Amino acid sequence: MTIGISILLALLLVGVPIGIAFPLLVIAFSEAWNIDWAMLPSTTFDTISSFPLLAIPLFILAGEIMNRGGLIGQLTEVCDRLLGWLKAPMGHVMIGASALMGAITGSSVATVAAIGGTVGPEMLRRGYPPGYMAALNAASGLLGVLIPPSIPLILYGSIVGVSITQLFMASIVPGLMTMLAFMLVHYALARKVLPEGRELQADRSALNIGGATSNLGGLLVRSSPALFLPVVVLGGIYSGVFTPTEAAAVAAVYALLALLLGRTGRMGDLKGIFSRAAVSSAAILFIIAFTSVFNRALVLEQIPQAIATFATTYTDSPLIFLLVVNLVLLLIGMMMETNAATLLMGPLLAPAAAGYGIDPVHFGIILVVNVEIGLLTPPLAANLFVAARTNGVPLTAMFRYLGWFIAATLVMLACITFIPSLPLWYRHF
Known part of the structure; x- marks a missing residue:
């Protein structure tokens, strides 16, 4: 099994797609791991047929509809009006809009693409350096996962057997803390990156998303479907009316009705919307299907139990264990895609964490925050690549600003x- 894990990491490091690396590994080591090929179709199908995982394509579909229907623009305009009194308001708008986008889609990369394309051009018009704007866009995208709902948390809860609703509730405070930390960093850096420390335009009238609004009340009414x-x-x-999966279905239907009834889209647009959502969902579910086989092999080989035994033998301190786990997960996040890292490391480390008396919900938040930081740290750094492509900015222009936001995230990780x-x-209420 050690050889198999080493080969998997090597395949990922040389750039083999995750959806190919896992199946190759499972097929190559099927005999050594006592995996019956005849069981692969039923095993993989049963895994992705689970009710909790149905939330993933539905949340992705809701995000696609929101983006195409202009509802993301409405959220951005509301943030612009509400946060305009702050210093360097458009940076705060990007952070706030990313948090709202995260409360809809649960995807970090989708948040970067949607908010970067909406707010990015306006930040440039107001005098922000392209590199800083793109770095802020990439960092704010982390809120797409930290603010519930969250696709990685759905994956962790499904594969480890933890309540997804509790995971969502547990991510609220860390998400809001991270949002405030990014706002503080932006507030401090704005004096250095802006000409004379101020935005070139202060009347907040250039967004023109969805038309002009005469007052905040009118804007809130017009944007009420998105809000x-x-x-x-x-x-x-949180009220218990429906499960996270049912909530995803409600979100998708609601977004579709808002698109059609609000006349912000046409029936002809639906083909492209459903196609993009289907392709994104299929890629994620394909990875989940084969990682489930890999995780089953890990359990049969008693790898999680061995790691738990080794960890408890090495140290009796939960704090030292968590410190080591953070370092390991930060490295894994740099080399692996977020969902794959969650699916791989969750079953490996959760039993060891339980041996130290660490709450599985608490550990789930720690794991997801760690691997999410990998979205900002090369070599993979998906948020950086998406922000660079969306905003037309070279990666090198982002690096001089990115360290401040990574530092803020690491401080939040230590607190969490x-x-x-x-x-x-x-649990205190």
């Missing part, structure tokens, strides 16, 4: 790791 969607999704989940009451806040 109400996160309330429906999160309110329904060593202050369990932050993610587990809801």
